[in-house]
Amino acid sequence: MNFDRKELSNIQLLDLYKKLLKPRLIEEKMLILLRQGKVSKWFSGIGQEAISVGITAALDQDEYILPMHRNLGVFTGKNIPLHRLFSQWQGKKTGFTKGRDRSFHFGTQEFNIIGMISHLGPQMGIADGIALANKLKKNGKVTAVFTGEGATSEGDFHEALNIASVWDLPVLFVVENNGYGLSTPTNEQFRCTNIADKGIGYGMESHIIDGNNILEVYFKISELKVSLSENPRPILLEFKTFRMRGHEEASGTKYVPQELMDMWAIKDPISNYKEYLVRVGVLSEELDQEFKTNIKSEIDEHWAITQAEPDIEANLTEELNDVFEPYDFEEIKHSSEFENIRIVDAISQALKQSMQRHDNLVIMGQDIAEYGGAFKITEGFVEQFGKERVRNTPICESAIVSAANGLSINGYKAIVEMQFADFVSSGFNPIVNLLAKQHYRWNEKADVVVRMPCGGGTQAGPFHSQTNEAWFTKTPGLKVIYPAFPYDVKGLLNTAINDPNPVLFFEHKQLYRSVYQDVPKDYYTLPFGKASVIQEGTDITIISFGAGVHWALETLSKNPEIKADLIDLRSLCPLDVEAIFSSVKKTNKCIILQEDTIFGGISSDISALIMENCFKYLDAPVQRVGSIETAIPFVKPLEDQYLPKERFEKVLLELLKY
Ligand SMILES: Cc1ncc(C[n+]2csc(CCOP(=O)(O)OP(=O)(O)O)c2C)c(N)n1
Numbered sequence: 001m002n003f004d005r006k007e008l009s010n011i012q013l014l015d016l017y018k019k020l021l022k023p024r025l026i027e028e029k030m031l032i033l034l035r036q037g038k039v040s041k042w043f044s045g046i047g048q049e050a051i052s053v054g055i056t057a058a059l060d061q062d063e064y065i066l067p068m069h070r071n072l073g074v075f076t077g078k079n080i081p082l083h084r085l086f087s088q089w090q091g092k093k094t095g096f097t098k099g100r101d102r103s104f105h106f107g108t109q110e111f112n113i114i115g116m117i118s119h120l121g122p123q124m125g126i127a128d129g130i131a132l133a134n135k136l137k138k139n140g141k142v143t144a145v146f147t148g149e150g151a152t153s154e155g156d157f158h159e160a161l162n163i164a165s166v167w168d169l170p171v172l173f174v175v176e177n178n179g180y181g182l183s184t185p186t187n188e189q190f191r192c193t194n195i196a197d198k199g200i201g202y203g204m205e206s207h208i209i210d211g212n213n214i215l216e217v218y219f220k221i222s223e224l225k226v227s228l229s230e231n232p233r234p235i236l237l238e239f240k241t242f243r244m245r246g247h248e249e250a251s252g253t254k255y256v257p258q259e260l261m262d263m264w265a266i267k268d269p270i271s272n273y274k275e276y277l278v279r280v281g282v283l284s285e286e287l288d289q290e291f292k293t294n295i296k297s298e299i300d301e302h303w304a305i306t307q308a309e310p311d312i313e314a315n316l317t318e319e320l321n322d323v324f325e326p327y328d329f330e331e332i333k334h335s336s337e338f339e340n341i342r343i344v345d346a347i348s349q350a351l352k353q354s355m356q357r358h359d360n361l362v363i364m365g366q367d368i369a370e371y372g373g374a375f376k377i378t379e380g381f382v383e384q385f386g387k388e389r390v391r392n393t394p395i396c397e398s399a400i401v402s403a404a405n406g407l408s409i410n411g412y413k414a415i416v417e418m419q420f421a422d423f424v425s426s427g428f429n430p431i432v433n434l435l436a437k438q439h440y441r442w443n444e445k446a447d448v449v450v451r452m453p454c455g456g457g458t459q460a461g462p463f464h465s466q467t468n469e470a471w472f473t474k475t476p477g478l479k480v481i482y483p484a485f486p487y488d489v490k491g492l493l494n495t496a497i498n499d500p501n502p503v504l505f506f507e508h509k510q511l512y513r514s515v516y517q518d519v520p521k522d523y524y525t526l527p528f529g530k531a532s533v534i535q536e537g538t539d540i541t542i543i544s545f546g547a548g549v550h551w552a553l554e555t556l557s558k559n560p561e562i563k564a565d566l567i568d569l570r571s572l573c574p575l576d577v578e579a580i581f582s583s584v585k586k587t588n589k590c591i592i593l594q595e596d597t598i599f600g601g602i603s604s605d606i607s608a609l610i611m612e613n614c615f616k617y618l619d620a621p622v623q624r625v626g627s628i629e630t631a632i633p634f635v636k637p638l639e640d641q642y643l644p645k646e647r648f649e650k651v652l653l654e655l656l657k658y
Contacts, residue, residue, distance in 0.1 A: 001210075001212070001213055001267065001272040001273075001276070002213075003213065003215050003272075003273065003276040004215060004219075005215065005280070006215075006219060008215075010282045013277060013282050014277070014282060014283065014287075014291075015057075016053065016054075016057060016214055016215075016218065016273075017273060017274065017277060017283065017291070018291050018295070019053045019056075019057060019073070019076070019077055020049050020050065020053050020073070020214060020269065020270050020273060021270065021291060021292060021295055022073075022076045022295050023045065023049050023052070023053070023072040023073040023076050024046065024049060024270055025292065025295050025296060025299060026072060026076065026082070026299055027042075027044060027045065027046055027072065029296075029299050029303070030042050030089075031044075031249070034249055039089065039090070040102075041102070041103065041248055041249070041250075042248060042249045043069040043070055043103065043104075043247070043248050044070065044243070044244070044245035044246070044248075044249065045070035045071060045072050045073065046244045046245055047178075047212070047241065047242050047243065047244035047245075047264060047268060047269065048070055048176055048178055048211065048241045048242075048243065048269075049072075049073045049269055049270065050211060050212055050213060050214040050217050050241075050269035050273075051071075051073075051146075051174065051176055051211045051217055051239045051241060052067065052070075052071040052072065052073030052074045052077065052146075053073040053076075053077055053214060053217075054214050054215075054216075054217025054218040054221060055074070055144050055172070055174060055217065055221050056073060056074050056077030056078060057077060057218055058217075058218050058221035058222040058225055059142060059144060059221065059225060060141070061078065061079075061111075061112065062112055062141070063112060063141050063142055063143065063144070064112045064113070064114060064127070064130045064141075064143045064144075064409075064410070065078070065112065065113055065114075065143075065144045065145075065146075066113075066114045066115070066116070066123045066124075066126060066127050066130075066143070066144070066145040066146060067104065067113065067115060067116070067146050068104070068116050068120075068123070068146045068147060068148060068151075068176075069103065069104050069116065070148075070176070070178075070243070071104070071146055072104075074113060074146075075104070075111075075113065078111045078112070078113060079111075080108070080111055080113075081302065082298060082299060082302035082303075083302035083303075083305035083306050084096070086302055086303055086305075086306035087305075087306045087309055088103075088106060089102070089103055090306055091311075091312060092306060092309045092310075092311070092312065093309065093310075093312050094306075094309060096108055096442050097441050097442050098312065098318075098322075099312040100440060100441055101441045101442070104116065105117060105118065105441070106441065106442045107409070107438075107442050107444055108442070109409075109444065114126060114130070114406075114409060115442075117433050117434055117437070117441075119429055119433055120147070120148070120150070120151035120154055120156075121151060121154035121155070121156030121157060121398070121429075122156055122398070122399075122402045122405075122429065122430045122433070122434050123145050123146070123147065123402075124145050124147060124156055124157055124159075124160030124161070124173065124399065124402070125156055125159065125160045125163070125398065125399030125400070125401070125402025125403045125405075125406065125430065126145070126402045126403070126405050126406040126409065126434075127143045127144075127145035127160065127164075127171050127173075127406060128160050128163050128164050128167070128169055128171060128399060128402070128403040128406060129402065129403035129404060129405060129406020129407040129408070129409070129410065129412075129414070130143045130406040130407075130409055130410045131143040131164065131169040131170050131171045131232075131234075131406070132167065132169055132362075132403065132406065132407060132412075133406065133407050133409075133410030133411055133412050134170060134410065135167075135168075135169060135170060135232055136362075136388060136389075136412070137411075140229035140230075141170070141229070142170050142171075142172060142224075142225050142228045142229060143169075143170065143171050143172070144171070144172040144174055144221075145160075145171060145172070145173060145174060146174045146176060147173070147174070147175055147176070148175070148176055148177075148178065148181060149175055149176070149177040149178065149179075149181065149186055149189065149190075149195055149238075150180075150181020150182070150184060150189055151181070152175060152189075152190065152195055152198075153181075153189055153190060155398060156398050156399055156402070159394075159396035159398055159399030159400075160173075160396075160399040160402070160403075161173060161198075161202045161204060161234065161236065162202055162394050162396060162399075163393065163394055163396055163399050163400070163403060164204075164234035165202045165203050165204045165234055166394055167391075168232050168233050168234070169232065169233075169234050170228040170229070170232040170233065170234070171234045171235075172221070172224065172228075172234075172235055172237055173234060173235065173236045173237060174237050174239065175195050175196075175236070175237065175238045175239065176211060176239050176241055177195060177211075177238055177239060177240055177241065178241050178242050178243040179242050179243060179256075179260070180243055180247070180255075180256065182247040182251065183247070183251075183255045194208055194238055195236070195238045196208045196236060196237070196238040198236065199236040202234075202236070204233075204234055204235065204236050205233065205235050205236070206235065206236035206237065206238065207220065207235065207236075207237050207238070208238045208240065209237060209238070209239050209240070210239075210240060211239030211240050211241035211269075212240075212241055212242075212267045212268070212269040212272070213269070213272075213273075214269060214273050215273075217239070220237075242260070242264035242267070244261070244264065244265070244268075274288065322439065322440050322443070323439065323440050323476050323477050324439060324477070324479075324501045325439050325445040325500045325501050327498075327499050327500055327501060329495065329499075329525070329527045329528070330498065330525065331525060331527065332494075332523060332524050332525045333524060334520030334521075334522055334523070334524035335520060335521070335522050336520075337520065337521045337522065338518040338519060338520055338521065339518070339519060339521055340516050340517070340518050340519075341486055341516065341517070341519050342486060342512065342513050342514075342515065342516055343485075343486050343489050343507065343508075343511050343512050343513070343515055344375060344376070344377055344512045344513060345486070345519075346486035346487070346489040346490040346493075346517075346519055347377050347451075347489055347490070347493060347507060348377045348378070348379075349490055349519075349521075350489070350490045350491075350493035350494050350497070351363065351377070351378065351381070351415070351493070352381070352384070353494070353522070353523040354493075354494055354497040354498075354523075355381070355384075355385050355389065357523065358413055358497065360411060360412045360413055361389070361412070361413045361414075361415065361497065362388075362389050362390075362391065362407055362412055362413070362414050362415070363378065363381070363389065363390050363391065363414075363415045363417065364391045364393050364400055364403070364404065364414065364415070364416050364417070365378075365391075365392075365393060365400075365415075365416060365417030365418070365419065365451075366392070366393055366395055366417075366419045367392060367419070368381075368390060368391070368392060368393075368417050369381075369382045369387060369390050369391065369392040370382055370392075371392075373417060373419075374419050374420070374453070375453060375509070375512060377417075378390060378417070397418065397423055397424065397426040397427030398426060398427045398428075398429060398430055400416055400427065401416055401427040401430040401431055401434070401435070401448070401450065402430045402434060404416050404435075404448040404450075405430065405434055405435055405438070405446050405448060407448075408445060408446050408447040408448055408500075409444065412447075413447045413448075413497060414447065414448045414449070415448075415449045415450075415451060415497065416448065416449070416450045416451065417451045417453075418450060418451060418452050418453065419453070420453055420454075420463075420464050421452035421453055421454035421455075421466060421467070421468055421506065422454075422463045422464055422465070422466045422468070424450065424452060424468065424471075425468075427450075428471070431450065431472070431475075431478070431502070431504070432471075432472070432475045432478075434446070435448055435477070435478070435502035436475045436476065436477030436478045436502060437477055438477075439477065439501070440476070440477060445500040445501065446500075446501065446502045447500045447501070447502075448502045448503075449493075449496045449497055449502075449503045449505055450502070450503070450504050450505065451505050451507060452468075452504055452505060452506045452507060453507050453509050453512075454466065454467045454468065454469075454506050454507065454508060454509065454546075455467045455506075455508040455509050455510055455511075455546060455547055455595060456510070456547075456595065456627075456632050456639060456642070456643055457510040457547065457639070457643065458509060458510055459634055459635065459636055459639055460634070461632070461633065461634035462631040462632055462633070462634070465632045465639075466596075466632060467506070467508075467546065467595045467596045468596070469482055469504070469506055469572055469596065469602065470596055470600055470601045470602060472504045472573075473572050473573050473602050473605075474600075477501075477502070478501075478502050478503070478504055478573065479496070479499065479501055479502065479503045479504070479528060479571075479573055479574070480503075480504045480506070480571075480572040480573040481493075481496055481503060481504070481505050481506065481528065481570065481571050481572070482506040482508075482545045482546050482569065482570065482571070482572055483506075483507075483545075483546075483568075483570050484508070484511065484515070484545060484546055484547070484548075484549040484550065484568055484570070485515060485517050485549075485568075486515060486516065486517040486519045487517050487518075487519050487520075488526060488532065488568075488570050489507070490519055490520075490524070491524050491525055491526030492505075492526050492528070492570065492571070493505060494523060494524065494525045494526075495525045495526055495527065495528060496528075498525065499528070506546065508546045508547050510547055511546070511547060511550065515550065528571045528574055529571050529574030529575065529576055530570070530571065530576055530579070531567050531568060531569050531570055531571070531576035531579040531580070532567070532568045532570055533565060533566070533567055533568075533579065533583070534549065534553070534566040534567070534568050535556070535564065535565070535566045536565050537562070537563030537564040537565055537587070538563055538565075538586060538587055539562055539563045539564055539587060539589070539656060540562070540564045540565070540587050540589040540590065540591060540652070540655065540656060541564070541565045541567065541580070541583040541584050541586075541587045541589065541590040541591070542556075542564050542565065542566045542567065542590075542591055542592075542593065542652070543567045543569065543580060543590065543591070543592045543593070543603075543606060544566075544567070544568065544569070544592070544593040544594065545568060545569040545570065545572065545594070546595055547595055548593040548594055548595055548644075548648075549566070549568045551593065551644075551645045551648055552566055552593055552648065553566070554645075555648060555649045555652060558649070559649070559652075559653070562652070562656065564587075565583040565586070565587055567579055567580065567583060572602055575602075575606075577609060577613075580606065580609070580610065581609075581610070581613055581614055584610055584614045584617060584618070585614055585617045588617055588618060588619040588620075589618070589619055589620050589655060589656070589658070590607075590610055590618070590622045590623070591622070591623045591624075591625065591648075591651060591652055591655055592606050592607060592622065592623070592624050592625070593625045593626070593644060593648050594624070594625075594626045594644075595626070595627060595643065595644065596626055596627060597626055597627045597628065597629050597630075598624050598625075598626035598627070598629070599629060601624075601626055603624040603625075603626060604624060607622040607624055610622050619658070620655055620658035621658075623651050623655050625644045625647055625648045625651050625652075626644050627642050627643055627644055628641070628642055630642060
């Protein structure tokens with residue numbers, strides 16, 4: 001192996017050597033502890049250390065790095081005290097996740113490391129968001145994100161590279177090509193000779209680097225760091241290396257031909273570098289021993305600290321409290337100047353006034369810039385706020401949601417407009433796995449609003465009409481808001497943007513231009529978790545949200561003899577159970593109307609809550625009314641039959657007679 005020290009001093013050369021030794025020696029210790037049953041799982045990076053170590057050494061301490069499961073050298077390179085790492089792996093409290101997530105699955109703002117979730121892929125989109133924030137701040141910082149070659153088959157890889165390229169984001173996409181993705185060799189993973197060749201397809205510069213040569217890694221990254229801070233752009237880097245142990249320790253390496261192992265054993269990044277240092281007279285055997293002894297005693301000392309730490313005791317209150325970032329709702333009252341506007345206008349006003357209020361708010365979505373969005377809600381925004389903050393995105397839902405999270409991590413607020421709520425399925429993973437779980441996992445907010453134009457009644461068929469709130473109300477960590485009137489839309493959207501937690505904001509398309517209301521002209525907020533009682537009566541409680549509220553109002557105006565409490569939930573998570581229970585206790589009958597199909601929808605949970613909490617007040621079974629259990633069809637007669645509007649009146653009248 002050829003090493004070229006260029007202008008590096010002896011001290012710098014030795015510093016890199018010590019940085020290489022540390023993760024190797026920690027691993028050797030972990031492998032012993034694993035055999036002793038003291039550690040439960042281990043993903044080895046032996047043979048790949050030069051990549052993590054070289055990159056971390058070349059970047060500044062405050063530059064974000066997003067490592068994967070084999071990148072211990074990033075964590076040691078950023079000088080995380082070892083006992084904190086050990087406590088993380090052992091599920092102790094002074095780790096980074098309070099025992100909630102394992103191994104390298106955590107982030108830490110203190111060390112500018114954003115670790116992975118298990119799902120391969122979203123890391124790369126997060127790096128885009130972090131880099132976008134750096135670019136907007138014009139701070140010249142570079143972001144490095146790691147992936148294995150196997151995970152380059154994920155759509156997220158393609159999406160993230162594509163976005164970074166279109167937006168000229170200063171990201172180093174680090175692909176560690178270590179030959180196998182679990183047991184799958186590269187020729188069963190992709191057909192190009194080098195992953196770096198893919199750079200051409202993204203219009204992106206790319207390089208192939210010997211991942212086992214620490215000096216080559218260090219010098220290349222140092223050079224690119226300077227170049228990227230002057231000329232921000234993404235770069236695809238393929239590091240050729242090899243995984244010398246199993247995917248994780250239990251899975252072995254039977255599927256790897258011995259010749260391959262032997263060939264790469266000769267290329268070990270540490271022994272080769274050591275030989276070089278000895279050859280050029282920078283390192284002696286004695287000094288090498290001294291380094292190893294010092295690192296080993298540091299490891300032992302820190303392991304003892306972790307061992308002495310008590311095991312975590314389950315605390316229910318703490319667990320539940322950590323799901324969301326604490327947020328004290330700030331009520332901002334409006335003046336008395338009103339105008340009669342539609343829901344689309346209310347959304348547009350909330351977005352505009354929030355953009356004025358928060359300099360760090362960025363809106364992203366397909367066709368939202370000059371074109372103004374599919375529903376023209378952001379028309380004129382580019383002129384007012386510029387293209388940096390009103391961003392047309394490529395058609396990449398998944399990486400854009402991840403990028404929104406990256407913006408939040410790096411000090412911004414993000415709104416993502418789904419062109420239609422249906423397409424959120426293409427961005428589902430980062431919403432339910434990344435945004436929703438982030439605060440609980442490692443105490444980091446996800447300050448992201450996802451706008452969801454949803455709902456049927458417009459003969460738009462199975463993929464432009466769904467109301468898919470139940471996909472999200474099921475997932476702890478998400479707030480789900482679903483207003484039905486312009487006044488609520490404006491006040492609640494403002495709150496959604498202020499709230500540092502991830503919010504799914506449902507906007508019913510059929511109501512967009514059909515419902516008018518007098519709405520304050522200036523900025524105001526409304527609280528989450530408060531239902532609105534639209535009209536009061538003693539016969540029955542009707543609970544609904546979205547278009548259902550308007551169907552209920554129509555039904556009641558056709559049947560004026562019915563005296564009902566009509567509750568518009570507005571907010572599904574948090575849910576105003578108090579409003580529901582107090583009404584049911586008064587009326588003793590309840591019907592819940594939702595637009596979605598019934599099974600697994602929120603009406604089922606509300607019904608169960610009423611049964612469990614108000615059973616002795618009920619004079620009749622709680623009734624749920626929703627769509628039939630099919631996809632939502634296209635033509636009007638079929639759609640009318642699918643939607644629950646007509647059935648609602650029938651069930652309501654029957655329930656009143658019960
Ligand atoms: C979305 C997703 N699919 C599958 C897995 C299971 N899995 C974990 S690691 C891995 C192999 C990854 O290979 P590669 O990206 O080459 O990284 P390496 O482990 O070789 O470093 C697989 C299939 C996962 N974690 N996430």
